[in-house]
Amino acid sequence: MCDRVVTVWLEGQGLRMRIVVDLNRCQGYAQCAFLAPDVFEMHGEEALLYDPAFTEAHREQVRRAAAACPVQAILVEADEARVTPVGA
Amino acid sequence: MAVSVGEVVQAFRRDGRIVVVGASLAGLRAAEALRTGGFSGSLTLVGDEPDLPYDRPPLSKQVLLGRARADATTLPQRNSVNAQWRLGTAATGLDLAAKRLRLADGEEIDYDRLLIATGVRARPWFNAAEAALDGVFTVRTSEDAARLERRLSARPSRVLVVGAGFTGSEIASACRERGLEVTVAERGAAPLVGALGGVVGAVAADLQRQHGVDLRTGVMVTALEGDSGGRLERAHLSDGTSLDVEVAVIALGATRNTEWLAGSGLAAGPRGIACDAGCRAFDVQGIVTDDVFVAGDVARSPHPLFGYQFLSLEHWGNAVEQAGVAAHNMINVGPDRRAHLWVPTFWSSQFGVNIKSVGVPNMGDEIVITQGSLAERRFVAVYGFQGRIVAAVTFDQAKWLDFYREQIEVRAPFPPDYATVDRQPGGMRPVPAGFQDPSLPSHGATVTLTGHDPNERRVQFTPARA
Numbered sequence: 001m002c003d004r005v006v007t008v009w010l011e012g013q014g015l016r017m018r019i020v021v022d023l024n025r026c027q028g029y030a031q032c033a034f035l036a037p038d039v040f041e042m043h044g045e046e047a048l049l050y051d052p053a054f055t056e057a058h059r060e061q062v063r064r065a066a067a068a069c070p071v072q073a074i075l076v077e078a079d080e081a082r083v084t085p086v087g088a
Numbered sequence: 089m090a091v092s093v094g095e096v097v098q099a100f101r102r103d104g105r106i107v108v109v110g111a112s113l114a115g116l117r118a119a120e121a122l123r124t125g126g127f128s129g130s131l132t133l134v135g136d137e138p139d140l141p142y143d144r145p146p147l148s149k150q151v152l153l154g155r156a157r158a159d160a161t162t163l164p165q166r167n168s169v170n171a172q173w174r175l176g177t178a179a180t181g182l183d184l185a186a187k188r189l190r191l192a193d194g195e196e197i198d199y200d201r202l203l204i205a206t207g208v209r210a211r212p213w214f215n216a217a218e219a220a221l222d223g224v225f226t227v228r229t230s231e232d233a234a235r236l237e238r239r240l241s242a243r244p245s246r247v248l249v250v251g252a253g254f255t256g257s258e259i260a261s262a263c264r265e266r267g268l269e270v271t272v273a274e275r276g277a278a279p280l281v282g283a284l285g286g287v288v289g290a291v292a293a294d295l296q297r298q299h300g301v302d303l304r305t306g307v308m309v310t311a312l313e314g315d316s317g318g319r320l321e322r323a324h325l326s327d328g329t330s331l332d333v334e335v336a337v338i339a340l341g342a343t344r345n346t347e348w349l350a351g352s353g354l355a356a357g358p359r360g361i362a363c364d365a366g367c368r369a370f371d372v373q374g375i376v377t378d379d380v381f382v383a384g385d386v387a388r389s390p391h392p393l394f395g396y397q398f399l400s401l402e403h404w405g406n407a408v409e410q411a412g413v414a415a416h417n418m419i420n421v422g423p424d425r426r427a428h429l430w431v432p433t434f435w436s437s438q439f440g441v442n443i444k445s446v447g448v449p450n451m452g453d454e455i456v457i458t459q460g461s462l463a464e465r466r467f468v469a470v471y472g473f474q475g476r477i478v479a480a481v482t483f484d485q486a487k488w489l490d491f492y493r494e495q496i497e498v499r500a501p502f503p504p505d506y507a508t509v510d511r512q513p514g515g516m517r518p519v520p521a522g523f524q525d526p527s528l529p530s531h532g533a534t535v536t537l538t539g540h541d542p543n544e545r546r547v548q549f550t551p552a553r554a
Contacts, residue, residue, distance in 0.1 A: 027486045052143060052156055053157070075166070
């Protein structure tokens with residue numbers, strides 16, 4: 001097995017940040033859609049649509065949205081976790 | 089020289105070798121949990137797809153709507169997973185005795201403990217030549233979704249969705265929202281009938297028709313026909329009719345990725361890999377292994393809350409929870425180990441409605457609407473079996489779901505014996521839930537129930553009522 005570990009920044013993806021929403025938790029409070037409307041959007045009365053990859057320009061908005069979520073359903077990738085080791 | 093169990097565990101956490109097969113949601117979350125749980129030994133993740141772990145639920149929703157890119161659903165990592173990633177390389181075999189994994193490129197990897205999280209794949213159209221026609225799609229991988237999204241952007245004259253389970257219904261919803269003509273062909277009596285039964289299925293059928301879907305139930309697609317250039321142009325149905333279509337999306341459920349384990353000696357087959365509630369795989373003799381663990385869609389494990397029946401759950405939440413339990417148990421022993429006692433939960437959004445479920449609806453035989461009404465398509469439906477609440481399904485009433493989860497956990501009586509917030513004028517009379525005969529093949533259920541553990545007879549649950 002190759003034991004070389006290559007560390008790459010995700011520049012191939014244009015330095016987009018990643019989120020995932022636990023939609024089992026989400027109860028449609030819509031705080032995120034209010035605080036970061038470019039990333040989160042209500043679809044109907046309580047379903048949430050979101051863009052899983054967003055750019056630096058929306059970073060603060062998304063952080064605020066994640067912090068404000070009453071059920072803490074939004075996982076934003078930690079900066080330190082963005083270094084992703086890729087084994088060859 | 090005596091070595092204590094604690095020392096063995098510490099040594100394993102420091103110097104052990106763990107291999108995770110399957111680099112999707114369950115594999116990633118397990119890898120993270122191994123590291124945060126104190127495992128600092130060698131960790132290898134093997135995945136057949138070339139991509140870093142990505143999220144699949146958006147593929148049939150945001151992505152098909154054109155609001156998120158198919159290649160941009162990469163899952164955020166909770167912590168940096170220091171691991172060897174073997175992406176784009178499928179596992180092809182397992183030698184249990186030698187503790188060795190074989191990969192498609194011929195390489196072999198030795199492990200001390202193995203986690204299998206190889207998941208499922210889309211069940212292909214049964215006729216390979218027809219499946220190869222230009223215009224025939226399945227949706228499971230990000231590449232699948234990217235291809236279909238491109239085709240939808242070209243505005244085909246009509247899309248045929250084969251199968252009205254959750255994925256098929258979500259795809260139909262996305263097509264309608266894009267203003268495309270859609271026909272849905274479903275073998276059962278209604279959409280979602282396999283997972284939610286006929287009462288709720290009838291609501292789903294109304295929802296589809298109201299949104300302009302040409303919904304055809306009780307029919308099967310018998311053949312797909314292409315033109316001389318190999319492009320799909322027509323579908324033939326079991327009622328003798330045919331339909332001009334440019335796109336057909338096959339949404340007939342999933343097949344578990346266990347073929348690579350044939351002959352390995354593990355209890356692996358079309359229904360998944362059997363494991364105990366601590367995620368340890370069974371061998372073919374039904375004896376539990378202690379170094380092979382299973383998590384996610386491919387796992388099949390007994391659930392104490394549901395009569396110890398083996399549950400196969402193709403649920404996002406199950407992958408996350410079971411991966412956490414498996415990872416914990418891989419680096420702990422004895423009483424420190426945990427059981428996977430998660431109550432099944434899932435969601436779907438389609439035609440503007442947020443559908444959520446907790447428990448195991450298709451175990452229920454009766455249903456009662458406790459809040460809201462079917463006519464408004466905004467309700468809580470509670471499912472009962474043998475006098476107990478076994479599931480609840482909400483349409484745009486998600487905030488009640490935690491309450492009903494607790495009801496399931498305490499094995500509360502069915503029908504509910506309390507007044508609910510908006511007491512139903514006609515009282516709460518249960519009616520048959522309308523599930524199909526389970527012996528009929530169905531794409532629809534997202535939970536498969538199989539078998540009973542004989543130990544069930546020794547379980548000491550206190551009945552909530554005599």
